[in-house]
Amino acid sequence: MPTKLAITGAAAVAHAMRQINPDVVAAYPITPQTPIVEYFAQFVADGAVDTVMVPVESEHSAMSAVVGSAAAGARTMTATAANGLALMFEIVYIAASMRLPIVMPIVNRALSGPINIHGDHSDAYAVRDAGWIQLFAENSQEAYDMTIIATKLAEREEVLTPAMINLDGFITSHGVEGVEILDDEAVKNFVGLWEPKYPLLDIDNPITHGPLDLFDYYFEHHRQQQEGLKNAYKALPEVFAEYEKISGRKYDFLDLYRMDDAEYVMVVLNSAASTAKYVVDELREKGIKAGLVKPWVFTPFPKKEILSALDGRKAVVVLDRAMSFGKEAPLYSLIKSALYEAKEKPMIGSYVYGLGGRDVTPSMLHIPFEEAIKGELDPNDERYLGLKE
């Protein structure tokens, strides 16, 4: 029987990690990820898992250690946030190009400076081209579910690509919510055993990992990575369907909220989607056909699904919790690009909100809808919610 616990998002992720029981976890604590590895270290100390826990001296070492461990053939995980991810950056790319199915929850927060430790998506966007699968979780339940789903997806032979699970710093990681924890056995059976294709520890078949790869084959290996992500896109519906069988919770590329007949659509990632759903409900009560699209999957970017969800709507407003300095906001530019192929292009608008943990209120999220309804959107005008003008 699944158990319902009142726990933080960090604890929920740690429980998922406990049930997955990875062979190795190497981690360095960084706010607001710290409680994930603290809870997990407790599970290791209590003997609740067989994991070898490697405390390292920095995130650069944490990612290096998990690369070595995964290349050796061990199921390996770590977790990080913001500046920790930035310090890992170099090895983040290497993990992906070495095709090691490492699973890493990212507790999203601002990449300073000026110094800030709060919720923001600049860390997730900064690694969007590193070659990792990127899933986004609105709340603790989704963060728990996505950690389990990511493990299954990343390890598929045709995928073999590392995966990040993004949850909002403090809002999700430290907020207490009711989370349904599956039976240990159900999770164990779902993720199964990882049988690595090229384990370094297979001494009967000596192999080399991470050799020099210059202009002769580097291009081809990157083409293979692209294929891995294309295969992840194909495999996701199947993995989601399998997870639904054990959990009853249905996931997809996009969380479509009141979208059947929606004319005015908001697109937003992670926890702000909860507030947006509340705002959509308020607008619906007034007879306005509002709807919400929340991508659960960011990489591989579900362009086709976005297009079919947004084609023919009256207006689409895209919210980004980070800027792309000198360019259009990251999610907005991807949505705009997807809409190039729309038969009936909606009006579109870009809104940046909640930087560095700034509160996101319902009245704030009414503004993009109001401007959309009045026909005041300008696709080339980046607007700011809650900015001291």
Next chain:
Amino acid sequence: MPKYDSWKEMPIAGVIDKPATAREYNTGTWRIMRPIVNKDACINCMQCWLYCPDMAIEGKVKEDGKTEMIGFDYNYCKGCGTCAKVCPVNAIEMKPETEFLK
């Protein structure tokens, strides 16, 4: 790494799945200047063989005990020009690779 013609057939991630494949790896593709030996001028002193920083000079010891310079292994020659520089009779000429482009 062994030679592959398509990204579809090579092991992922640059993994080298059998040992001792380094000898199949040609490093001569870096070359922009190609040494050409004039065999009529060459005195087979093997100074080029002695100074070559790789293993790109091909030579042999004949039955009479004398050495003979045969030519170059272009799979490994990086075109550094050391051989041409040390040749006491200027028998080696460095020519741009563009002259040999298909």
